[in-house]
Amino acid sequence: MTTTSKDNGPQRSDARTGTGGGARRRAKGSSALASERREHLVKLAAELFAKKGYQATTVRNIADEAGILSGSLYHHFDSKESIVDEILSSFFNELTAANQAALEKGGDPRAVISALVRICFSTLVPHRAAIMVMQNDWNYLKQFDRFDYLSRSEEETERMWIGQIERGQETDLFRSDIDPKLTYRMIRDTIWVTVRWFQPGGRLDAQGLADHYIKVLFDGISVHQ
Amino acid sequence: MTTTSKDNGPQRSDARTGTGGGARRRAKGSSALASERREHLVKLAAELFAKKGYQATTVRNIADEAGILSGSLYHHFDSKESIVDEILSSFFNELTAANQAALEKGGDPRAVISALVRICFSTLVPHRAAIMVMQNDWNYLKQFDRFDYLSRSEEETERMWIGQIERGQETDLFRSDIDPKLTYRMIRDTIWVTVRWFQPGGRLDAQGLADHYIKVLFDGISVHQ
Amino acid sequence: MTTTSKDNGPQRSDARTGTGGGARRRAKGSSALASERREHLVKLAAELFAKKGYQATTVRNIADEAGILSGSLYHHFDSKESIVDEILSSFFNELTAANQAALEKGGDPRAVISALVRICFSTLVPHRAAIMVMQNDWNYLKQFDRFDYLSRSEEETERMWIGQIERGQETDLFRSDIDPKLTYRMIRDTIWVTVRWFQPGGRLDAQGLADHYIKVLFDGISVHQ
Amino acid sequence: MTTTSKDNGPQRSDARTGTGGGARRRAKGSSALASERREHLVKLAAELFAKKGYQATTVRNIADEAGILSGSLYHHFDSKESIVDEILSSFFNELTAANQAALEKGGDPRAVISALVRICFSTLVPHRAAIMVMQNDWNYLKQFDRFDYLSRSEEETERMWIGQIERGQETDLFRSDIDPKLTYRMIRDTIWVTVRWFQPGGRLDAQGLADHYIKVLFDGISVHQ
DNA sequence: AATGAATGAGAGTTCATTCAT
DNA sequence: AATGAATGAACTCTCATTCAT
Numbered sequence A, B, C, D: 001m002t003t004t005s006k007d008n009g010p011q012r013s014d015a016r017t018g019t020g021g022g023a024r025r026r027a028k029g030s031s032a033l034a035s036e037r038r039e040h041l042v043k044l045a046a047e048l049f050a051k052k053g054y055q056a057t058t059v060r061n062i063a064d065e066a067g068i069l070s071g072s073l074y075h076h077f078d079s080k081e082s083i084v085d086e087i088l089s090s091f092f093n094e095l096t097a098a099n100q101a102a103l104e105k106g107g108d109p110r111a112v113i114s115a116l117v118r119i120c121f122s123t124l125v126p127h128r129a130a131i132m133v134m135q136n137d138w139n140y141l142k143q144f145d146r147f148d149y150l151s152r153s154e155e156e157t158e159r160m161w162i163g164q165i166e167r168g169q170e171t172d173l174f175r176s177d178i179d180p181k182l183t184y185r186m187i188r189d190t191i192w193v194t195v196r197w198f199q200p201g202g203r204l205d206a207q208g209l210a211d212h213y214i215k216v217l218f219d220g221i222s223v224h225q
Numbered sequence E: 001a002a003t004g005a006a007t008g009a010g011a012g013t014t015c016a017t018t019c020a021t
Numbered sequence F: 001a002a003t004g005a006a007t008g009a010a011c012t013c014t015c016a017t018t019c020a021t
Helices: A035-052 A059-066 A070-075 A080-105 A109-123 A128-141 A145-170 A180-196 A206-219 B035-052 B059-066 B070-075 B080-105 B109-122 B128-141 B145-170 B180-196 B206-219 C035-052 C059-066 C080-105 C109-123 C128-141 C145-170 C180-196 C206-219 D035-052 D059-066 D070-075 D080-105 D109-123 D128-141 D145-170 D180-196 D206-219
Strands: none
Touching: A035 A059, A035 A080, A035 A128, A059 A070, A080 A109, A080 A128, A080 A145, A109 A145, A109 A180, A109 A206, A128 A145, A128 A180, A128 B128, A145 A180, A180 A206, A180 B180, A180 B206, A206 B180, A206 B206, B035 B059, B035 B080, B035 B128, B059 B070, B080 B109, B080 B128, B080 B145, B109 B145, B109 B180, B109 B206, B128 B145, B128 B180, B145 B180, B180 B206, C035 C059, C035 C080, C035 C128, C080 C109, C080 C128, C080 C145, C109 C145, C109 C180, C109 C206, C128 C145, C128 C180, C128 D128, C145 C180, C180 C206, C180 D180, C180 D206, C206 D180, C206 D206, D035 D059, D035 D080, D035 D128, D059 D070, D080 D109, D080 D128, D080 D145, D109 D145, D109 D180, D109 D206, D128 D145, D128 D180, D145 D180, D180 D206
């Protein structure tokens, strides 16, 4: 079973600084007004990452889209990784904050879960690209130390949800024969994965989708009585 | 005078053969016994693709794992694409056949849908790698003509499901206020995406997962009465 | 919002651009002054192609000669093919223009043919490499669509010549028992093939060669009277 | 002007035995009857070399054409080079012998030159492939020591021709204002290069071509008196 | 006489990144 | 803030050749 495999993992995880939890400390350029340009570039990159995937999008692709040369991007960012980091951390920050707010607002578990579901769906349009990247490229990105904070953030969210589901079971709102962790994961995945086919201009908007999903989630697809 | 001549002239003659719906016609080597080696290699590749992603897995990674040189892989396969093609088509063929069988067996929509769900979950272990690739790399692979058959196959499956959901609505088994297409997509995605975290040795096996999911799908997470 | 974006999607999108008749539109780099570097590289490549043949010359050979790394060549050119394209199209453009001018200048067929012959020989030194490639590698290169324009250009030239030979026969300047097409081809080949042994510093220069050839062509090697 | 160029010339001119002037001593397999198979393979290879060029023809191409695997060819030949060697040496041997015979038969220089020209044209059909290789791939092959004998053979032929041309000039049969060496080379090239476009089934056969060429060669294309 | 698996070197090309200007 | 040239490493793939069977 001589495995000569290299499997070298992250090829250049040279202990990058990492924007640590997304504290988007701008690596280069700081003139406040100039950071508009920066944000524009991030947006362009995000669209490309969403469309073609992170790995398949080259730095040149991004530069082309911006009408500059690829080398020039390095005036704004110190690596391709740092661009995607910015995209993801900005999304995660916003999401975590909204979730926290929903939890603090309180209410019975059904209401809280509804709110959490609605929050997820509501990010579908403004953070479409980030979610797409998360769905498609996470498996690749997670190998880099700099993205560890995303895993940690996700764990925190998981605890939040499971807490609410368990509270719902204790108060006889939710069935006791479902597994909270399992259920959470399925809810989570079901929501995020819609980003792959969801089209903003379609029959249902993001909130319509949320309503539809909450209905099925709570009462199933069967007719009762 | 059997002329196997390729003589393919200009290399650009790009008409990718494509295993057309997965007719796994082995490009090279055919001695039936020797194809065991081939299948072994496919398996090794599948594991790597699943773990690191298709793009991030190099041909050398695969060869290393097999203990041979990268060039030697081309004795068995035409290209890296053809390896992943083999992985995916074998999965899709099996899945399609099982779905067809479930449909032919008949029964009320609830029974058919249950069967379809169970089929999906049952592939989770034997086709883990293929499903992983499908989830993570589809966005990249779909751009190549050779994988068109996967899209077509998926469309066919969609029609199958939607037909059953609609039949369920007509016979008052399923609620009429859900959108069949939307519902199908959510079911589909929810099931496949479990491959990202499902661990064969965990609390629930694939069938346990299926049971759990069917429960929630049909009746929701709320307590009724 | 000038979007230079390539975004070429699937790599197989093989529609070779082809400099279409040699419209040497430089694929990359355009600063007019910087294109000197480019032309220098083309010249280096041409010498190597002439000496070793197109196929036997590696991209690394060319880069070595230029003192850079092979990958760096791709900053200037799309591909090895595009380099040879540039070499050939530049030669063909010049040749075609000169031929056209000779034809427009007019005169009796003997004068026109003489002029055409002289034009060919006069390219021997400045376009030595291109002619060498044409003689040695045409059979290989012609299989690529991108070089179709060379065949077309050659056909046009053939028509030119044949027209003049026929006119010469009609006006009783040339013998009627020779085949115009055959004769043209032999003239053409005889001239170009000299590139294989012609040495600029030898007894005869290119114009000397032309004179010699015209003599033999019109009157043969025999003594008359 | 630091030229890091490798320009490594013949990559593996490891002092191959060389069939030395074509003494086709069969490298492997000797059973007399088995050498029929061998000759068949040489013929297949020759056709491919002629069509695609020596370098562009792979050993696999040849094997495919023969319906065997590429490795199996090495039972008959010890290298790709030795195949082309066989093709070329067989042609050169025959040509040299015919030339010698023509010279020995004697006659006035006009007659001898005519005979030599006819000999060349007469090889066009039976040795089409060899001539094609000679025309297209000589520049590549000449770098290998093993083909030195071809250059030597060519030099010998050159002396033959020049001798006859000079004799013609001395006897006032040929014009004195032509350069014998130059003239020979042009004759030689003009004849061999026809192989590129000559089609056995066309208007003129090889002898017809020869007649046409001899006419033009001796008396030119102009009308005299 | 041929197979089938593998080698090993090298091919053309890509691409994130650097840096002098 | 951007250019343009280059790096260096890695990539997929090719191919003549070897050799045990």
